[in-house]
Structure formats: C-alpha cells, structure tokens
Amino acid sequence: MGTREELDVLLAIHSTPARRYLKSDPIPDETIRVILDAAIRGPSGGNQQGWGWIVVKDLEVKQEIQKFYLEGWERAYGYQKDEILNSTGQDGLGKRNFLSAEHLANNLAEAPVWVIPVLKNVNQSPRAGSSIYGAIQNLMLAARSFGIGSTLTTLYSAYEEEVKVILGLPSEYMTMALIPLGYPSKGRWSQPKRQPIEEVTHWEKWGQLKNT
Ligand SMILES: Cc1cc2nc3c(=O)[nH]c(=O)nc-3n(C[C@H](O)[C@H](O)[C@H](O)COP(=O)(O)O)c2cc1C
Numbered sequence: 079m080g081t082r083e084e085l086d087v088l089l090a091i092h093s094t095p096a097r098r099y100l101k102s103d104p105i106p107d108e109t110i111r112v113i114l115d116a117a118i119r120g121p122s123g124g125n126q127q128g129w130g131w132i133v134v135k136d137l138e139v140k141q142e143i144q145k146f147y148l149e150g151w152e153r154a155y156g157y158q159k160d161e162i163l164n165s166t167g168q169d170g171l172g173k174r175n176f177l178s179a180e181h182l183a184n185n186l187a188e189a190p191v192w193v194i195p196v197l198k199n200v201n202q203s204p205r206a207g208s209s210i211y212g213a214i215q216n217l218m219l220a221a222r223s224f225g226i227g228s229t230l231t232t233l234y235s236a237y238e239e240e241v242k243v244i245l246g247l248p249s250e251y252m253t254m255a256l257i258p259l260g261y262p263s264k265g266r267w268s269q270p271k272r273q274p275i276e277e278v279t280h281w282e283k284w285g286q287l288k289n290t
Pocket residue numbers: 094095096097098175179182229230231232233234270271
C-alpha cells in the first residue's frame with residue numbers, strides 16, 4: 079500500500095483543491111481499496127447505498143471515454159479560450175483554472191486510475207445526488223491522505239448513454255461523476271479559494287449576516 083499521511087480532518091479539508099496535473103505512475107490496488115472503503119462510509123438516504131464504484135485502469139477504455147470528455151470540454155469552455163485567457167475580471171473559471179482544466183481534458187486518460195461512481199434509480203429531484211456526493215468527497219479526502227490528487231468531473235455527461243455502453247452499466251444506473259486519481263505532477267495542496275464565510279452564512283433567517 080502507498081504511504082499515508084496522518085492528517086487532521088480539518089487540515090485535509092482545507093488543503094484539498096482540484097488537482098488536474100497528474101502523473102501516470104500507478105496507484106497500488108490496496109490503496110484504491112482503502113480509498114473506496116472510506117468513500118462508502120459516506121451518507122445515503124435511508125442508508126440505501128444504491129451505488130457502485132467503477133474502477134477504470136485500462137488505457138484504451140479511458141481513451142475512448144476521454145474523447146467524449148474532450149467534446150464536452152470544447153462545447154462548455156474550450157471554445158471560449160481566447161476570451162477567458164484575455165479577460166481581466168475575477169469572475170468565472172479564471173485563467174489558471176482554465177489552463178489546468180484544459181490540461182486535464184487533454185490528458186485525462188493518463189491519470190492511472192479513474193473512479194466512476196454510479197447510482198441506481200436516480201430520480202428527477204435536485205437532491206438526487208445527495209445520496210452519493212458526500213461519499214465522493216470522502217473519496218477525495220481519503221485520496222489526499224495518500225498524496226493522491228483528484229477532481230470531481232462531469233464534462234463527459236452529455237454522452238452518458240455512450241459511456242454507459244462502454245462501461246457495461248445496466249440502464250437503471252447513472253454515472254454521477256468521473257474522478258481521475260493520480261499523484262500530482264504540478265501544483266500544491268493549497269486551500270481552496272472560496273467566498274468569505276461571513277458572506278454566505280445566514281443566522282436564523284436568510285439575509286441576517288454577521289461576522290463569524
Ligand atoms: C458538479 C461538478 C462538476 C464538475 N465538473 C468538472 C469537470 O468536468 N472538469 C473539471 O476539471 N472540473 C470539474 N469540477 C471541479 C470544479 O471546477 C471545482 O470543484 C471548482 O472549480 C473548485 O475548485 P477548487 O476546489 O480547486 O477550488 C466539477 C465540480 C462539480 C461540483
């Protein structure tokens with residue numbers, strides 16, 4: 079098994095950004111098992127655990143799915159490349175994130191391991207994902223404790239049916255994300271940048287902000 083860092087839980091949360099520059103060095107299966115064993119400790123409604131966790135290491139399969147991801151990337155962001163790289167504003171993806179996301183789109187298959195979490199009988203409720211995304215965050219934090227970077231991605235999802243065929247996924251399941259895992263080749267375990275907590279915390283009622 080790979081070496082694991084003893085990480086305080088808050089320290090881990092505050093130092094797990096999306097990591098999109100990844101080496102192709104393999105990850106031991108035992109490490110993947112430990113990471114998934116942490117993922118499945120996450121919550122699901124009624125503890126139904128209608129999930130499955132598809133581990134993809136096969137380069138050809140990854141390359142096939144990457145084509146769909148790249149098309150999704152191009153349609154969502156790639157076509158705006160000049161505009162984003164020349165913009166001066168702070169809004170949106172930003173230059174650095176654009177370049178890292180572009181790098182990931184072009185190198186997705188090089189990540190040694192992908193995990194594709196799938197969920198059964200997903201309904202139309204906007205809360206449908208709540209029965210798996212907590213577990214996915216567990217997965218990314220557990221990976222971080224092994225020094226393994228990850229990003230929650232969905233840009234392949236316009237091609238859900240094609241991806242399902244490649245993965246042999248039964249019709250009642252839906253892919254919920256594609257998470258490339260790998261040891262980082264560039265970047266840092268920096269604190270994810272967010273709006274200040276004071277601006278998004280409402281005390282008792284919406285709109286009642288105070289300094290926390
Ligand atoms: C629903 C969802 C879909 C996402 N899809 C993608 C994606 O397809 N590709 C990608 O590079 N990042 C994707 N991300 C990652 C976000 O861009 C990232 O969480 C956000 O920019 C914050 O990054 P940070 O934690 O490094 O600050 C997705 C995140 C979420 C929650």
